[in-house]
Amino acid sequence: MNETGHDIADALGLLLRRTTRAHLYSLLTEGLGEAVDELTYPVFSGLARTGPCSAADLGREVGLDRSTITRRADRLEHAGLLRREPDPADGRATLLALTDEGQGLVAATRRRLADHIEGSLASWPQEEARTFARLLRRFVDEGLLAAGEPEHPAAPGQGRRGAVDAGR
Amino acid sequence: MNETGHDIADALGLLLRRTTRAHLYSLLTEGLGEAVDELTYPVFSGLARTGPCSAADLGREVGLDRSTITRRADRLEHAGLLRREPDPADGRATLLALTDEGQGLVAATRRRLADHIEGSLASWPQEEARTFARLLRRFVDEGLLAAGEPEHPAAPGQGRRGAVDAGR
DNA sequence: AGATTAGCGTGCGCCGAACACGCTTCGTAC
DNA sequence: GTACGAAGCGTGTTCGGCGCACGCTAATCT
Numbered sequence: 001m002n003e004t005g006h007d008i009a010d011a012l013g014l015l016l017r018r019t020t021r022a023h024l025y026s027l028l029t030e031g032l033g034e035a036v037d038e039l040t041y042p043v044f045s046g047l048a049r050t051g052p053c054s055a056a057d058l059g060r061e062v063g064l065d066r067s068t069i070t071r072r073a074d075r076l077e078h079a080g081l082l083r084r085e086p087d088p089a090d091g092r093a094t095l096l097a098l099t100d101e102g103q104g105l106v107a108a109t110r111r112r113l114a115d116h117i118e119g120s121l122a123s124w125p126q127e128e129a130r131t132f133a134r135l136l137r138r139f140v141d142e143g144l145l146a147a148g149e150p151e152h153p154a155a156p157g158q159g160r161r162g163a164v165d166a167g168r
Numbered sequence: 169m170n171e172t173g174h175d176i177a178d179a180l181g182l183l184l185r186r187t188t189r190a191h192l193y194s195l196l197t198e199g200l201g202e203a204v205d206e207l208t209y210p211v212f213s214g215l216a217r218t219g220p221c222s223a224a225d226l227g228r229e230v231g232l233d234r235s236t237i238t239r240r241a242d243r244l245e246h247a248g249l250l251r252r253e254p255d256p257a258d259g260r261a262t263l264l265a266l267t268d269e270g271q272g273l274v275a276a277t278r279r280r281l282a283d284h285i286e287g288s289l290a291s292w293p294q295e296e297a298r299t300f301a302r303l304l305r306r307f308v309d310e311g312l313l314a315a316g317e318p319e320h321p322a323a324p325g326q327g328r329r330g331a332v333d334a335g336r
Numbered sequence: 337a338g339a340t341t342a343g344c345g346t347g348c349g350c351c352g353a354a355c356a357c358g359c360t361t362c363g364t365a366c
Numbered sequence: 367g368t369a370c371g372a373a374g375c376g377t378g379t380t381c382g383g384c385g386c387a388c389g390c391t392a393a394t395c396t
Binding site: 039064065066067068071090091092093 | 383386
């Protein structure tokens with residue numbers, strides 16, 4: 001009998017619990033000041049991944065509305081971690097970019113998370129840890145998201161809201 | 169250089185995105201009626217795991233306030249999926265329990281999720297899938313949650329938002 | 337140059353979640 | 367046996383985040 005599906009489903013259920021997310025984010029953002037918390041960190045981290053980009057693009061990246069991005073960016077900007085600058089190629093666009101301080105902070109935070117994770121599997125054989133990392137990445141990239149998320153198609157332009165608020 | 173920590177961190181970041189959770193839950197609860205959605209499903213599923221228990225205990229389990237549990241239980245009760253019964257051992261306590269219909273539905277939902285997951289990694293070699301399931305389970309059980317738990321000393325008086333009180 | 341389109345910031349309404357109150361019931365002390 | 371503190375539940379209230387709609391500016395097409 002193939003039980004892998006159930007095993008993964010159970011683990012995923014635990015992983016997606018609100019408390020797990022809250023724990024992880026509170027661990028990450030502990031002592032980083034009021035500006036960086038569970039809410040702003042995804043913007044923070046996403047911006048570090050994409051590099052300077054517009055609020056709309058960043059919204060696509062992290063799955064949030066432009067207005068939400070704007071609000072969170074306000075907080076980060078006020079804390080000196082994020083900078084708004086006009087797009088030299090497009091006068092109406094505003095680029096969001098991390099300041100040097102912001103980049104340093106996000107790098108330190110990413111390292112903190114990575115260290116925490118490595119510490120949590122310190123007892124694992126090295127090879128199993130690497131295997132796990134590889135399989136998890138593949139699972140996230142190919143498996144789950146591909147099936148559940150349209151992601152890339154820039155065609156619909158506006159309405160990517162599909163299943164999120166379905167049933168309302 | 170050991171990059172496993174960063175790899176896992178990145179994958180985890182994607183996994184914990186709101187959209188991922190929303191997509192997964194909407195997929196799960198699609199066509200199950202108005203009572204079961206992203207909001208009520210954690211209560212639903214958690215109750216199936218714990219068996220009949222009080223609202224407070226279930227709140228501890230899923231990391232939500234008692235009042236929230238009560239409201240969601242109302243919806244499930246109204247839909248005939250959940251039953252309230254007085255605790256025979258304690259007159260002031262109210263036990264939440266799934267009805268037969270509720271149990272059947274949660275079982276079907278779990279199977280649906282498992283099938284979806286298995287489908288998403290259909291192209292994987294059988295052995296790798298099983299390995300991944302085993303490692304993921306271990307990672308969730310031993311690694312992450314265990315390390316993130318010692319967050320207890322939270323002052324109730326403070327309006328702290330992420331008052332994470334992971335039972336389990 | 338005018339019209340259309342794309343993009344951003346902001347006010348507004350909705351909804352979920354925690355907090356505070358009142359009521360009932362259990363346990364214990366006198 | 368009675369009275370008092372503690373525990374638990376349900377409900378009203380408040381707070382905050384999020385998406386949507388509006389108005390404006392700038393770029394692109396005809």
